Amino acid sequence: MEIPFLNFAPMHQAIEPEMLAAFQRVYASNWFIMGQELEAFEDEYAHANACQYAIGVSNGLDALILSLKVLGIGPGDEVIVPSNTYIATVLAVSHVGAKPVFAEPNAQTYNFDPAKAEAVLSAATKAIMPVHLYGQACAMDEIMAFAEKHQLQVVEDNAQAHLAQFQGQFTGTFGAANGASFYPGKNLGALGDGGVITTNDLALAERLRALRNYGSQKKYHNAEIGYNMRLDELQAAFLRVKLAHLPEWTRQRQEIASWYHTHLPAHPDLILPAVAEGASHSYHLFVVRSSRRDALQSYLHAQGIGTLIHYPIAPHRQEAYQHLNLAEGSFPLAEELAQTVLSLPLWVGMTEGDVEQVAQAIKQFLQR
Numbered sequence: 001m002e003i004p005f006l007n008f009a010p011m012h013q014a015i016e017p018e019m020l021a022a023f024q025r026v027y028a029s030n031w032f033i034m035g036q037e038l039e040a041f042e043d044e045y046a047h048a049n050a051c052q053y054a055i056g057v058s059n060g061l062d063a064l065i066l067s068l069k070v071l072g073i074g075p076g077d078e079v080i081v082p083s084n085t086y087i088a089t090v091l092a093v094s095h096v097g098a099k100p101v102f103a104e105p106n107a108q109t110y111n112f113d114p115a116k117a118e119a120v121l122s123a124a125t126k127a128i129m130p131v132h133l134y135g136q137a138c139a140m141d142e143i144m145a146f147a148e149k150h151q152l153q154v155v156e157d158n159a160q161a162h163l164a165q166f167q168g169q170f171t172g173t174f175g176a177a178n179g180a181s182f183y184p185g186k187n188l189g190a191l192g193d194g195g196v197i198t199t200n201d202l203a204l205a206e207r208l209r210a211l212r213n214y215g216s217q218k219k220y221h222n223a224e225i226g227y228n229m230r231l232d233e234l235q236a237a238f239l240r241v242k243l244a245h246l247p248e249w250t251r252q253r254q255e256i257a258s259w260y261h262t263h264l265p266a267h268p269d270l271i272l273p274a275v276a277e278g279a280s281h282s283y284h285l286f287v288v289r290s291s292r293r294d295a296l297q298s299y300l301h302a303q304g305i306g307t308l309i310h311y312p313i314a315p316h317r318q319e320a321y322q323h324l325n326l327a328e329g330s331f332p333l334a335e336e337l338a339q340t341v342l343s344l345p346l347w348v349g350m351t352e353g354d355v356e357q358v359a360q361a362i363k364q365f366l367q368r
């Protein structure tokens with residue numbers, strides 16, 4: 001039996017009547033932008049994350065751009081980002097005119113490491129962007145202490161970690177303004193693009209609501225040079241349906257991950273995900289490492305098992321960042337991760353039998 005890397009079907013079949021009802025509600029309302037669905041979703045998302053304000057926006061990248069912008073980060077400023085993140089984190093920094101400065105991650109969790117960030121601090125450093133990579137919460141106690149000590153803003157990139165927690169507090173609620181994504185494959189995915197900013201600061205929330213909508217709070221009155229970065233009513237209505245199921249889906253993801261831990265073999269050339277003390281993991285991705293990653297991926301592909309690589313090229317080695325002149329070897333850990341990581345299938349509806357089949361194929365590969 002084939003096991004795809006990602007399969008929306010079981011999740012989407014189970015909620016089809018609710019999703020169609022949401023569509024019909026919006027269709028009948030004849031109101032498609034900035035209406036009741038968005039307002040209700042924002043309240044429900046803020047409530048689900050135990051934070052004060054959620055501002056729906058067009059996508060995760062825009063959420064990060066607006067978060068940096070509203071905190072006054074811009075030209076002349078430096079922002080510390082992990083060397084092993086998805087490119088969007090870095091792009092957000094570039095788009096507000098600031099300079100991304102990379103810091104290597106923690107070698108066990110692959111997450112933001114304040115000790116490594118300390119080494120790249122400068123007089124121009126204004127903010128840090130911890131990314132809760134693969135769904136695991138960063139060590140937010142150390143990170144917030146580090147930020148406070150050096151008077152830095154914190155913008156969490158929570159695109160992959162909806163409902164993960166550090167010491168009982170939801171990710172995306174530590175920094176002053178934080179971005180998340182509703183790209184379809186994320187743990188909470190729209191049927192298209194979408195994103196959200198979370199904050200506990202009313203003044204920031206009000207400015208963000210204006211910035212995403214042409215800088216306008218009152219129609220045809222534009223207080224500042226804003227954007228069109230809004231979340232549609234239709235996507236908000238779909239997201240309301242899905243948000244209600246997210247705690248159960250997150251629990252399922254954690255269960256699937258526990259099956260992997262049970263069934264995958266202990267082998268020196270197979271590194272499994274490690275969850276740090278105090279952190280929870282929402283398992284957006286189940287990422288293993290092997291020195292023979294490419295051969296393992298081909299072997300699994302031949303057995304009908306889909307895998308992906310998150311991510312094959314570290315941001316500093318992308319053509320877009322050539323001008324930073326960061327040669328190969330500048331960030332050895334990020335580069336090693338790019339060579340060795342492999343994301344195994346993990347989706348709502350996967351059975352323990354599916355996981356055993358993947359684990360069995362990996363075992364066979366390692367024994368060859």
Ligand SMILES: *Cc1c(COP(=O)(O)O)cnc(C)c1O
Nearest residue numbers: 059060061086088089159181183
């Ligand atoms: C998906 C993702 C983003 C960007 O989200 P989009 O909605 O695709 O713009 C940003 N950061 C990380 C870590 C992501 O995984």
